[in-house]
Structures are given as C-alpha cells and as structure tokens.
Amino acid sequence: METKNNWKAWLYLAPMLLLMSVFTFYPLINAFIISFYKGYRPLQNSIEGFTLLGNYLLILRNPLFWNAMKNTFVIAFISVPVSIFLSLAIAVGLKSIPKLNKFFQTVFFLPYVTNSIAVGMAFAVMFHKNYGLINAILERLGFAGRIDWIGGTSSWWTQMVALLIFTVWESLAFKILVFTSGMQNIDKQYYDAAKIDSASKWTVFRRITVPLLSPIILYISITSMIGALKAYNSVIGLFGVKLGNPSNSMITIVAFVYKYRAELASPGYYSYAAASAIILFIITVIFSLIQGAVSKKRVHY
Amino acid sequence: MSDVFVVNEKAYRAKKILTNVASYAFLALVALIILVPFYWMLLTSLKSQLLMEEIPPLLWLKPSQWELSNYSSLFALVQSGPRAGSPLFPFFTYLRNTVVVSIITTTGTTITTILAAYAFARLNFKGRDIVFAILLGTMMVPGEIFILTNFLTIAKLGLYTFDQTYGQVLVAMTVPFMTSVFYTFYLRQTFKQIPNELYYAAKVDGTTDFGYLLKVMIPVASPTIVTIIILNSMGAWSAYVWPAMVTMKDEFRLVSNGLRGAFTDTGSGRTDFGQQMAAATLVTVPLLILFFTFRKQIMRGVSRSGIKG
Structure with a gap:
C-alpha cells in the first residue's frame, strides 16, 4: 500500500525541490564553476578562459584575505568558547534559583530577537571615546585616559575587543536557552545521588551536568563555530561599511566575499568572491569534522 | 544525635x-x-x-x-545629495516593505515546508532517505555561496534593472527564500509523532492523503507551524545583504538597510548619534513587541528547534 505513494510523494516535494534546484543546488555547483573562470564578467556573461587554481592562488596571495582569515579565526576561537562557558554558568545559575527564572530567561533571550545592525550601532556609541558608557565606567573605576576603542585613532586590539564583547553579548541568548532546556531533561536522580554523597557544586557540574549535556554542548559548539566563521552583520553594525579603522582592518571572510562580489564591472573579481566563499565552505566542513571526531570519545549519549 | x-x-x-x-x-x-x-x-x-x-x-x-x-x-526631507527629497530615514516605507516581504516569504515557506515535511514523515517512496540526507547537507553550506549565483539569476530574469518595479523587487526578495530545509526537518519531527493508526483509520474512511494532511496533520501540528511562522517572519527584519543587493532604489529596501550610513554627514564626516539611535530604536521596538506578544511560542520554538534561522 505504501509503495503506491511514489509519484504522489514527489508531487508533495516538488515545490521545495523546484525552488532548491534553482536557488540552492544550481548555485552550489555554479559557484565552483565560477571559481574556475578567467576574466569573468558576470553581467555580460563572458569569460576569457579557464583556470583550475588560479583564482584560489590569487586570493591566497592577497594580504586582505589573510587579514580576513585572522579576524575570522580570532572571533571564532575566542567568542565561541567564552560564550559557551558563560552560558553554561548562567544556565547553572538559572537552575539553582527558586524564583524569577522566567524573568531572567526572558531578559537573557532579548539579544536573540533584536536586529544585529541596530544593536551593533548602540554598541558603537557605547564604545565611543568621548560620549560612550564604557570609558565613563572605566574613568569612574579610576582608569584615567579615555581609550579610543573603535574611532579614528583606535588600534586593531581595541576594535577586536569591542567586536568580541558585542559578539559574545549577542550569542549568549540562544545558548542559554538551549542549555537551560537541556538541563531540564537531565534526570533528577543523578542530582539526588550526588546530594547523598554530599558532592560539591563544582563536582556536580563537572561530573553530572557537563557529561550529560555533552551532546548538546557538542551540537552548540559546532553550530556556533560555523556561525562565528560567517561573522558579518555584527561587523557592519559596529564599524559600518568601512569595516573598521583604517578601512577593512576588521574585515571577515564573508565581508571579503561581498567586497569582491560588489565589483561587478571588474573582470575576474566575481571569481575571487566565489573562490573565497568556497574556501569558507571548506573551512566550515573541516571544523565540523574535527569537532565531530574529537568529541566522539568524550560525548556521552 | x-x-x-x-x-x-x-x-x-x-x-x-x-x-x-x-x-x-x-x-x-x-x-x-x-x-x-x-x-x-x-x-x-x-x-x-x-x-x-x-x-x-x-x-x-x-x-x-x-x-x-x-x-x-528622521522624517525630515533631505535637502541635497543623491537622496534629496526623500526622508532622512524613511522608516515607514522600510517598515511596509519589510512586512510585505515577511508575509510573502512566510506564506511560501510554510506551504512548501508543510508539503515536504508531510512527504518525508508520512509517505514511503524510493530514495526518501537519500533526498533527505542531501537536503540536510545543504544546511552546512554557507549562504554566501548561493547568493553569488542567485544574484545573477535575478539579473538574468530581468528583475534587477534601472527601472525596476516594486513587483519585481518583491519577487527578487522573496522567491529564493520560499523554502527551508531546517523547518522541514523540524516539522517532520512533529509529524512523525502523530500515530500511524490515525492515518490508517482515515484511509479506511476513504480520506485522501491530502485530506488527511489538511484535516488531521496540520491541526495537530499547529503549535509547531505557528512557531515556524513566527520565527520565519522575524527573518525579514534582520535581512541585510540580499535586500541591499537586489534593489536599485532606496525606497525598496528593508529596515536593516537604511540604518547604517544615513546619519553621517558626508561633508564633515560627523555622525549624529541622537538621530542614529532614534532610528535604531524604531527598528528595535517592533521586534520587541512581537517577542513579548509571542514570547512562549518563540522561546519554545527556538529551544526545541535549536538552530538560529
């Protein structure tokens, strides 16, 4: 009876598969093809020939690309562990309090439902050298000499610190929510047993909460790593389209892709954009594979 | 003792x-x-x-x-420059565009997603698992890869021209996003929990597959569908790259696009932070209202689905 559904099933899938063939599968293949073009003019649809790795090699020799790689990796490697650790701590805190859970959960979730660019701009004002809240607080704490965090005379370091703070602030919401609901699913028996053994809070956290949450932690670390590698809107929000001071000092891989994509009139640039997007894809795949392999032994299912 | x-x-x-x-x-x-x-x-x-x-x-x-x-x-008209004659920050135009794009995209996504999730959850067909695995695999691919060719497709279809109409803009902004592998996956999980017995009982009564989907599956899964609708509608609010890419004119863009840049005086390079933050507030408040109205659905949906859309 069920096998008769063959053609019917494809009918149900047709709208989705049709849209995806045009806007997902074809673009995926085409991105590789574009990356092999020489002197491609996208709007005229003309090429001057083919090259296997020419565009990739050009990108790898472009200092701006390495700047983008450096920024992207710094963002990913710092913001992901920090935000995972913080949100775990917050989720544990939420679990331990008897009242106001709903209130705190709601407040912590707010960054998830806001517009990256609008809030990024608010952070930019907070980090303003003269009119910002951050320097006002530092001054009150006794640090004289206002720091130019993101302005015209700021350094790469201060800009990166500001970007990391904004990134972590933004990414906590989702993780706290997922960890909190994950902890609710942990069997109470484990905690009761620990109580009988009068285990310390830290031991309970290390020996019960983390191991039993490990599938969720793994999942979150992979998805947020992929998300962090695609950082873009946060950079636009905080630094504007100049992407930092001097221009492009805070460029990320995605920003690099869009920068070259926008040069529609310059022959070959679209292929650089395609090649760099594919490099980003390869990096995300490698990361997911490594994380999957490393955690295979450590994750308890 | x-x-x-x-x-x-x-x-x-x-x-x-x-x-x-x-x-x-x-x-x-x-x-x-x-x-x-x-x-x-x-x-x-x-x-x-x-x-x-x-x-x-x-x-x-x-x-x-x-x-x-x-x-x-923000609503005062710009005196000079390329944007002369239009408001400094045409919030209500952006708001209208965003709401329209959001409604069209969400309607499309909900329909394609329900149909596909139904096929994957309820129907047996050759190649089901392979197709499903391939679809899930596309979720790993960074969107930037698709955008490059999608822009060219839109241009080839004649939707990106100097005399672009509002209708063309809407097609360009919505059609590529009228489906979602992720929501399909999410909805399939819910559909799968509906017991098979209901399906067989309906079959005995002579209900067609489509009738069963409409009369049983959709009502039973409605909390999940509502969550998908809410989460998906919020997407247009933060869309930044694509709407800027496929629109020729300022008046066609969405809320995120007008925010950055409009408040810096091109002559002196000075930014009017007061105006800038007023615009940011205008963009933030509707989202917060939406959030507080549907707080339960949104938080439950995000925690169950576990992926940022």
Whole structure:
C-alpha cells in the first residue's frame, strides 16, 4: 500500500525541490564553476578562459584575505568558547534559583530577537571615546585616559575587543536557552545521588551536568563555530561599511566575499568572491569534522 | 544525635541561602549587561546634540530633558545629495516593505515546508532517505555561496534593472527564500509523532492523503507551524545583504538597510548619534513587541528547534 505513494510523494516535494534546484543546488555547483573562470564578467556573461587554481592562488596571495582569515579565526576561537562557558554558568545559575527564572530567561533571550545592525550601532556609541558608557565606567573605576576603542585613532586590539564583547553579548541568548532546556531533561536522580554523597557544586557540574549535556554542548559548539566563521552583520553594525579603522582592518571572510562580489564591472573579481566563499565552505566542513571526531570519545549519549 | 542533625540542617540552610544570594547577584549582573545596550540606545536617542556632547556622558535624563526632535528629524526631507527629497530615514516605507516581504516569504515557506515535511514523515517512496540526507547537507553550506549565483539569476530574469518595479523587487526578495530545509526537518519531527493508526483509520474512511494532511496533520501540528511562522517572519527584519543587493532604489529596501550610513554627514564626516539611535530604536521596538506578544511560542520554538534561522 505504501509503495503506491511514489509519484504522489514527489508531487508533495516538488515545490521545495523546484525552488532548491534553482536557488540552492544550481548555485552550489555554479559557484565552483565560477571559481574556475578567467576574466569573468558576470553581467555580460563572458569569460576569457579557464583556470583550475588560479583564482584560489590569487586570493591566497592577497594580504586582505589573510587579514580576513585572522579576524575570522580570532572571533571564532575566542567568542565561541567564552560564550559557551558563560552560558553554561548562567544556565547553572538559572537552575539553582527558586524564583524569577522566567524573568531572567526572558531578559537573557532579548539579544536573540533584536536586529544585529541596530544593536551593533548602540554598541558603537557605547564604545565611543568621548560620549560612550564604557570609558565613563572605566574613568569612574579610576582608569584615567579615555581609550579610543573603535574611532579614528583606535588600534586593531581595541576594535577586536569591542567586536568580541558585542559578539559574545549577542550569542549568549540562544545558548542559554538551549542549555537551560537541556538541563531540564537531565534526570533528577543523578542530582539526588550526588546530594547523598554530599558532592560539591563544582563536582556536580563537572561530573553530572557537563557529561550529560555533552551532546548538546557538542551540537552548540559546532553550530556556533560555523556561525562565528560567517561573522558579518555584527561587523557592519559596529564599524559600518568601512569595516573598521583604517578601512577593512576588521574585515571577515564573508565581508571579503561581498567586497569582491560588489565589483561587478571588474573582470575576474566575481571569481575571487566565489573562490573565497568556497574556501569558507571548506573551512566550515573541516571544523565540523574535527569537532565531530574529537568529541566522539568524550560525548556521552 | 538529633542535635547534630539540627546543626547540620542550620549549616546546610545557611549555605543554601548564601549560594542563592550569589546566584541572584550573578544573574542580575548578567541581566544588567544584557539590558544596558538597549538602555543606551534609548537614552542616546533622547539626548539633544548639546547633552550628547557632554563629557563624561550623562547616564540618565530627566523627562524634561528628553529631546524628541531626533525622532521627528528622521522624517525630515533631505535637502541635497543623491537622496534629496526623500526622508532622512524613511522608516515607514522600510517598515511596509519589510512586512510585505515577511508575509510573502512566510506564506511560501510554510506551504512548501508543510508539503515536504508531510512527504518525508508520512509517505514511503524510493530514495526518501537519500533526498533527505542531501537536503540536510545543504544546511552546512554557507549562504554566501548561493547568493553569488542567485544574484545573477535575478539579473538574468530581468528583475534587477534601472527601472525596476516594486513587483519585481518583491519577487527578487522573496522567491529564493520560499523554502527551508531546517523547518522541514523540524516539522517532520512533529509529524512523525502523530500515530500511524490515525492515518490508517482515515484511509479506511476513504480520506485522501491530502485530506488527511489538511484535516488531521496540520491541526495537530499547529503549535509547531505557528512557531515556524513566527520565527520565519522575524527573518525579514534582520535581512541585510540580499535586500541591499537586489534593489536599485532606496525606497525598496528593508529596515536593516537604511540604518547604517544615513546619519553621517558626508561633508564633515560627523555622525549624529541622537538621530542614529532614534532610528535604531524604531527598528528595535517592533521586534520587541512581537517577542513579548509571542514570547512562549518563540522561546519554545527556538529551544526545541535549536538552530538560529
């Protein structure tokens, strides 16, 4: 009876598969093809020939690309562990309090439902050298000499610190929510047993909460790593389209892709954009594979 | 013996209160840090240029100091430059565009997703698992890869021209996003939980597959579908790259696009933070209203689905 559904099933899938063939599968293949073009003019649809790795090699020799790689990796490697650790701590805190859970959960979730660019701009004002809240607080704490965090005379370091703070602030919401609901699913028996053994809070956290949450932690670390590698809107929000001071000092891989994509009139640039997007894809795949392999032994299912 | 027990009980209670206080203090600090940027946005939007430039910055304002002109000046017409004649920040135009795009995209996504999830959850067909695995695999691919070719497709279809119409813009902004592998996956999980017996019973009654989907599956899965609708509608609100890419004219863009850049005087390079934050506030408030209206559905949906759309 069920096998008769063959053609019917494809009918149900047709709208989705049709849209995806045009806007997902074809673009995926085409991105590789574009990356092999020489002197491609996208709007005229003309090429001057083919090259296997020419565009990739050009990108790898472009200092701006390495700047983008450096920024992207710094963002990913710092913001992901920090935000995972913080949100775990917050989720544990939420679990331990008897009242106001709903209130705190709601407040912590707010960054998830806001517009990256609008809030990024608010952070930019907070980090303003003269009119910002951050320097006002530092001054009150006794640090004289206002720091130019993101302005015209700021350094790469201060800009990166500001970007990391904004990134972590933004990414906590989702993780706290997922960890909190994950902890609710942990069997109470484990905690009761620990109580009988009068285990310390830290031991309970290390020996019960983390191991039993490990599938969720793994999942979150992979998805947020992929998300962090695609950082873009946060950079636009905080630094504007100049992407930092001097221009492009805070460029990320995605920003690099869009920068070259926008040069529609310059022959070959679209292929650089395609090649760099594919490099980003390869990096995300490698990361997911490594994380999957490393955690295979450590994750308890 | 009972004495010892009482002492322990007291010590235990004291310790418990202490850790509670510590927990509350920690959570309150985090809550403060989460809320401060919103506060600073609103505060700055209410500062006059004079108060704005005070050093150190004012940390609060008396209601009598509130300067609402930052908001009204957003709607003043630009005098010169390429945007002459249009409002400094045409919020209501952007708002309308965003709502229209959001409704069209969400309608399309909901329909294609329900149909596909039904096929994957309920129907048996050759190649089902392979197709499903391939679809899930596409979720790993960074969207930038698709955007490159999708832009060219839109241009080839004649939707990106100097005399672009509103209809063409809407097609360009919505059609590529009218489906979602992720929501299909999410909805399939819900559909799968509906017992097979219902399906066979309906079959015996002579209900068609499509009738069963409409009369049983969709009503039973409606909480999940509502969540998908809400989460998906919020997407248009933060869309930035694509709407800017496929629109020729400013008046066709979405809320995120107008935010950055419009408030910096091209001559002096000075940014009017008051106006900038007024615009940011206007963009933030509707989302917060939506959030507080559907708080339960949104938070449940995100925690169950576990992926940011």
